[in-house]
Amino acid sequence: xxxxxxxxxxxxxxxxxxxxxxxxxxxxxxxxxxxxxxxxxxxxxxxxxxxxxxxxxxxxxxxxxxxxxxxxxxxxxxxxxxxxxxxxxxxxxxxxxxxxxxxxxxxxxxxxxxxxxxxxxxxxxxxxxxxxxxxxxxxxxxxxxxxxxxxxxxxxxxxxxxxxxxxxxxxxxxxxxxxxxxxxxxxxxxxxxxxxxxxxxxxxxxxxxxxxxxxxxxxxxxxxxxxxxxxxxxxxxxxxxxxxxxxxxxxxxxxxxxxxxxxxxxxxxxxxxxxxxxxxxxxxxxxxxxxxxxxxxxxxxxxxxxxxxxxxxxxxxxxxxxxxxxxxxxxxxxxxxxxxxxxxxxxxxxxxxxxxxxxxxxxxxxxxxxxxxxxxxxxxxxxxxxxxxxxxxxxxxxxxxxxxxxxxxxxxxxxxxxxxxxxxxxxxxxxxxxxxxxxxxxxxxxxxxxxxxxxxxxxxxxxxxxxxxxxxxxxxxxxxxxxxxxxxxxxxxxxxxxxxxxxxxxxxxxxxxxxxxxxxxxxxxxxxxxxxxxxxxxxxxxxxxxxxxxxxxxxxxxxxxxxxxxxxxxxxxxxxxxxxxxxxxxxxxxxxxxxxx
Numbered sequence: 001x002x003x004x005x006x007x008x009x010x011x012x013x014x015x016x017x018x019x020x021x022x023x024x025x026x027x028x029x030x031x032x033x034x035x036x037x038x039x040x041x042x043x044x045x046x047x048x049x050x051x052x053x054x055x056x057x058x059x060x061x062x063x064x065x066x067x068x069x070x071x072x073x074x075x076x077x078x079x080x081x082x083x084x085x086x087x088x089x090x091x092x093x094x095x096x097x098x099x100x101x102x103x104x105x106x107x108x109x110x111x112x113x114x115x116x117x118x119x120x121x122x123x124x125x126x127x128x129x130x131x132x133x134x135x136x137x138x139x140x141x142x143x144x145x146x147x148x149x150x151x152x153x154x155x156x157x158x159x160x161x162x163x164x165x166x167x168x169x170x171x172x173x174x175x176x177x178x179x180x181x182x183x184x185x186x187x188x189x190x191x192x193x194x195x196x197x198x199x200x201x202x203x204x205x206x207x208x209x210x211x212x213x214x215x216x217x218x219x220x221x222x223x224x225x226x227x228x229x230x231x232x233x234x235x236x237x238x239x240x241x242x243x244x245x246x247x248x249x250x251x252x253x254x255x256x257x258x259x260x261x262x263x264x265x266x267x268x269x270x271x272x273x274x275x276x277x278x279x280x281x282x283x284x285x286x287x288x289x290x291x292x293x294x295x296x297x298x299x300x301x302x303x304x305x306x307x308x309x310x311x312x313x314x315x316x317x318x319x320x321x322x323x324x325x326x327x328x329x330x331x332x333x334x335x336x337x338x339x340x341x342x343x344x345x346x347x348x349x350x351x352x353x354x355x356x357x358x359x360x361x362x363x364x365x366x367x368x369x370x371x372x373x374x375x376x377x378x379x380x381x382x383x384x385x386x387x388x389x390x391x392x393x394x395x396x397x398x399x400x401x402x403x404x405x406x407x408x409x410x411x412x413x414x415x416x417x418x419x420x421x422x423x424x425x426x427x428x429x430x431x432x433x434x435x436x437x438x439x440x441x442x443x444x445x446x447x448x449x450x451x452x453x454x455x456x457x458x459x460x461x462x463x464x465x466x467x468x469x470x471x472x473x474x475x476x477x478x479x480x481x482x483x484x485x486x487x488x489x490x491x492x493x494x495x496x497x498x499x500x501x502x503x504x505x506x507x508x509x510x511x512x513x514x515x516x517x518x519x520x521x522x523x524x525x526x527x528x529x530x531x532x533x534x535x536x537x538x539x540x541x542x543x544x545x546x547x548x549x550x551x552x553x554x555x556x557x558x559x560x561x562x563x564x565x566x567x568x569x570x571x572x573x574x575x576x577x578x579x580x581x582x583x584x585x586x587x588x589x590x591x592x593x594x595x596x597x
Contacts, residue, residue, distance in 0.1 A: 038595050049418040055411035056472035056553070058419075066468055073467035076259070080463075083263035093249060093265060097272060099163055100245035102365035104232040106167045109362050111174025111231075112224055115140075118175060119182025126186050126212060136179070144176025145582035147542050148234055149549070150575055152243040153563045158386055159379040166243035170231050178227060185219040186212060225280040232276055236269055236456050240549060241560065254462050254550070266459045273454040283354060390572030397573035402558065406577055408472050409554035413541035415476045420483035420540075421533055427484075428491030435495055435521055449492070453485030457543065458550055465551040475544065475552025483540055490532045494525045534589035541585055545578055 053059060085093050121127045122136035148169045155165035194211035202210065239247015246265060253262035429435045431449050436442035461478035468474055548556020555574060562571040 052411040052414035080259040085264040096246040104235040106365040107170025110171025115175040115178030119179040123186035140179035148173035152238040161242040163244035270454040389568040392569040397570040405555040413544035416479035417540040419480040424488040431492040432495035457482035461547040470551030472553030475547035
């Protein structure tokens with residue numbers, strides 16, 4: 001009888017013989033259909049990037065022209081310094097800055113009020129009816145696909161020039177991001193707390209609040225603060241079309257070629273954004289605690305999740321409910337009454353204190369900017385008429401100019417995205433604390449990244465247009481800078497979440513720091529980078545429609561021109577084109593994410 005040891009020896013001898021005979025063994029992954037699809041899509045993206053670079057005029061000859069035009073650029077920069085704010089305009093600038101902050105705050109609050117319910121309705125484990133989920137998803141995708149600036153143009157015509165159109169535009173556009181992230185957070189919750197709540201005999205609303213919402217509190221806090229930062233950076237852009245705030249002053253200074261004043265206001269916006277981001281970070285730290293740099297697996301093998309030491313009040317409340325629900329009656333004792341309301345712990349106290357502070361800010365945001373909430377009721381009567389006017393009756397609006405500018409918009413978005421990725425991928429390793437060569441490099445990289453993110457993209461576009469002339473080249477360079485600051489932060493945060501164990505294994509082989517980053521860190525974050533890159537393309541296509549307003553090429557000029565000349569059917573047709581393109585990018589991004597995960 002042949003033993004198992006003899007069989008293993010036989011296999012080993014056969015393998016050794018095969019190696020001695022020169023037989024090769026495949027150690028790479030096999031070429032499956034899925035892998036072939038991913039690589040084919042990558043090749044298509046490279047070809048599309050090369051086409052977009054040529055389309056926007058950033059080929060070698062275009063770059064040579066930009067270099068030759070450097071004296072004009074340097075002359076413009078000299079005209080912008082030193083930046084200052086005129087003393088006679090100081091009160092107006094400060095008042096406009098407050099209006100911009102409160103406009104962003106009220107808009108974010110409106111987005112949360114509308115986006116959180118839509119996100120929960122679109123989650124599979126919360127809403128069992130597929131038709132309701134589909135409608136909620138459609139509303140979320142629509143609000144994401146249309147730029148906030150386009151919403152602002154629409155509502156300015158309804159409510160007039162002021163802060164109110166800006167608040168409504170920011171709120172509606174915020175629904176897209178908030179709803180999507182809330183839906184993802186709801187679908188990723190641990191079912192354990194819900195089972196614990198259900199065992200107490202709780203109803204559907206108690207299950208939703210105590211079993212689902214309690215776990216989502218940390219995520220919703222993070223989403224809210226991050227969305228507030230984004231809305232405050234985008235709020236000055238809305239003033240370009242009359243939606244109130246400091247953007248109105250920027251538009252006035254740009255129109256009168258007062259570049260020193262424009263740069264002074266821009267620096268004020270940068271400082272305010274930095275302060276707001278610091279306050280948001282402190283708020284997150286106070287409410288959620290800190291996270292470990294390198295997560296470890298939990299002992300529960302069934303959950304297959306990672307814990308990161310997050311001191312999340314939502315999870316603490318949920319754990320408290322579960323522990324209460326598991327109490328059993330001992331022999332001879334009556335089952336204690338189970339309490340479904342959480343105790344007043346330190347974490348809950350922090351949440352309520354911060355919630356009260358934000359409630360006060362919300363009240364101030366409705367009072368200080370003179371929003372005129374009463375106009376919401378009176379002006380809303382015009383919405384049906386405006387919707388009818390922007391809905392085309394035929395295809396007469398669909399001209400060759402629109403096709404040409406939409407192609408330019410696609411080229412600007414893809415070229416800017418590609419350029420941003422080329423610089424962001426290596427730079428993100430310098431901006432991550434666990435891969436940066438040193439603390440000084442890390443701090444300098446983070447500071448530079450923050451400054452780039454704070455600069456309003458329309459102001460950057462104005463500078464490029466004035467320096468190298470109007471057209472897609474200026475818009476592409478301005479948009480690439482804005483996208484670079486946005487995506488570098490996402491990449492750096494993903495790199496900092498890489499597990500240390502794999503890095504230690506690579507380092508034990510004597511590899512250099514560069515080899516350690518490329519062999520141990522990059523494979524862990526490659527999926528996240530691909531997913532974020534596809535999302536960046538989505539953002540780039542949407543924002544490419546904005547830079548055209550100041551001469552950066554693309555469809556933006558036709559958007560602002562149609563609104564000025566009251567060509568509402570043309571404006572509605574352009575909005576439809578933007579929605580179709582962005583929705584197609586959304587479908588492609590979803591397909592790619594499914595293939596790589």
